[in-house]
Amino acid sequence: MVVRGAAGRIARGNLECAAGFCRGLLGSVIPDPGRSGIVTGKPGGCRDSKGWRLTMFLDFYRLREQPFGVTPDPRFLYFSPGHREALASLFYGIETGRGFLSLVAEPGMGKTTLLFQLLKRWKGYVHSAFLFQTQCDSRELLRYLLEDLGLDSQDRDIVRMHADLNDFLFRETKAGKRVVLFIDESQNLSDAVLETVRLLSDFEAPDRKLLQIVLAGQPELEQRLGRPGLTQLGQRIAVRAQLEPLPRAEIIRYMNHRLRVAGYQGMELFTPEAAAAIAERSRGIPRVVNHLCFNALSLGCAMRSRQIGPEIVREAAGDLSMDSRPAKPQATSARVPNPQPPQRQVAHAPAPSIKSTSLSSWMNGLLSHQRVLQTSLLALLLLGLAVYLGTRAGAGTVEREQANEASSTYVPASAGQKHTSEARVPTAYDELQPTSLRQSDERQDSSNVFTYVVQPNDTLRALCLSLVGRYDETVQKEIRKLNPNLKDLVNLKAGQEIRLPLAPSKPGQDHLKNTR
Incomplete structure (x- = not known):
């Protein structure tokens, strides 16, 4: 190979x-x-x-900062048509004093980033509270709300906390400010806590709501609001904004937008084929796009590649356990890059059929299958090596036993004949064994030989330590034997092919052969 x-x-x-x-x-x-x-x-x-x-790749690709980070930085918010419409709807709902608003999207679509951008536009005019902890009861929710608004909640019961919140809302309204409560991951709230949230909207004056509430969450939130037990809350939501997965063209514009914000200038960093592969594997989710792009840039920097191609994207997707997704339809097969190298296919070809809707379960199952496969391949390799060495040792034992039987069954007639007989049997054995060993060496399994194309700055010592596992005189002898035309073991030339032993003899094994 x-x-x-x-x-x-x-x-x-x-x-x-x-x-x-x-x-x-x-x-x-x-x-x-x-x-x-x-x-x-x-x-x-x-x-x-x-x-x-x-x-790292910041300097290699001449970037001012990390373009594909994981924090909800409003500067990197990409206003796709869907994001622009959702932001405008929420802004209009707050401006017109609507009581309840909702924002629903799949995980990784940028809900939190969009809410931060909304807060930035209302800065100076809105007193806001942002709640991320939704695994709580009604009392804890009120305490979180008061603490985020700067109010004391220690040693207060629910009635007292309601009274303090009511006084605060009236003071802010008289000062000309709106109070907006943002609750992220609202789908995790229990029905009892959602009912408490609904009651918070009862803080109102004759002409306006004193507290506006924005519920942000995953599609499960929309499903829960449709249940009979939450009908009153569902009916009070005046503005419903939603974010859909981005199509391929928007994914490419999204990537270019983040690169420009990070200071990238130059040719297209991702080839069209690489961008298409990212759009396909991410399923239109910006967070997944960020992970793929970050891994691809890291691999590209390590490989000293100035432009990211589809091969690097496949490597990045494999590291994220995303390379087992269904293939594209046949109509687009002309744009699909070449298959991966054989060593990559061995690791991922037998990926199991995943029917679970949970992404984390799918990834865990794939990683577990890969570990089992790698362990099985290693066990088969060790078993084959043991069988091979046992066969060679057994052949030598049989030859010795046959020679001993031949010498023991022959009875010499005289001392001269005895000397001739004893000389004849060892001579035949000595001539037979080296020939057998030579033929066995010449018939060495090609799978035990590894052909490597030398890259710039490669050294024989480094290659042996990485690919063979050790570097000593025995390994050098076997390399010279496999490469009779290799004169200089120190200075390797780029592009030169060199054959390396995958299972070199241990030190002393050559001595064992000679003593046989």
């Missing part, structure tokens, strides 16, 4: 080392505590003698 550079494996090894799991792979890296960066090291270690530092 021929592996051309094994770039994906080395890149993943670099990233594992950067995360604190360095195992001495080629080009291993460690985090730079001063900034999001990496320190390149010699093969077999994390840091070279000079401590030469290279920053």
Whole structure:
């Protein structure tokens, strides 16, 4: 088998080392505590003698900041038509004094970021409270609300907390300010707590609502509001905003928007094929797009690739356990990139059929299946090696027994004949065994030989430590035997093919052969 550079494996090894799991792979890296960066090291270690530092993909791709972060930064909010409409609806609902508003979207669609942008537009005119903790009862909800508004809630019962909240709302209204309560992940609230939230809207003056409430949550929230027990709350929601998954064209514009905000200038960082692959695997969810783009840029930097292609996206999706999604329809097969290298297919080809609607369950099942597959392959490899070594040892034992039987059944007639007989049997055995061993060596299984195409800056020592597992005189002898035309083991040339043993002899094994 021929592996051309094994770039994906080395890149993943670099990233594992950067995360604190360095195992001495080629080009291993460690985090730079001063900034999001990496320190390149010699093969077999994390840091070279000079401590030469290279920053992560921020400098490599000339970015001012992380373009695909995980925090809800309003500066990176992309106003797709759906986001723009939802923001306008919520803004209008607050401006017109509606009591209840709702925002419903799938996880990762940017609900929290949109709410922060809404708060930014009302800054100075609205006194807001933002509640994230929805695993609570009615008393705890009131306490969270008062504390977020700056009111004391210690040692107060529900009646006293209601009175304090009512006084606060009247003071803010007289000062010309609105009070808006944002409750994120509202689908987690129990029916009793949702009823308490409904009662909060009863704080009102003859001409206006003293407290406006925005319920944000996943589609389960919309389903719960349709239940008979929550009919009153559902009827009070005056504005219902919703975010749908982004189509492919919007995903590409979303990626370019975040790159521009982060300061990227230059050619398209993601090829059209790579962007299409990201749009397909993310299913239109911006959070998943961020994860895919971040992993792809990290791998691209480790592989020194100035532009991200579909192969790198597939590597990133594989690291996120997203490369087992159904293939595109046949009509778009012309745009599908080439299949992955064989070593990648071995890890993911037998992915199980996942019917669960839970993304986390799907990922956990896939990872568990991969671990079982890798363990099985390792066990088969060790079993094959044991059978091979046992067969060779058994052949030598049988030959010795046959030779001993031949010498014991022959009775010499004289001392001269005895000397001739004893000389004849060992001579036949000595001539037979080296020939057998030579033929066995010449018939060595091709699966025990690994052909590698030398990359720039590769060294034989580094390759052996990473791919063979050790580097000593025995390994050097086997490499010279496999590569008779290789004169210089120190200076390898880029593009040169070199054959490496996958299962080299242990030190002393050659001596054992000679003593046989």
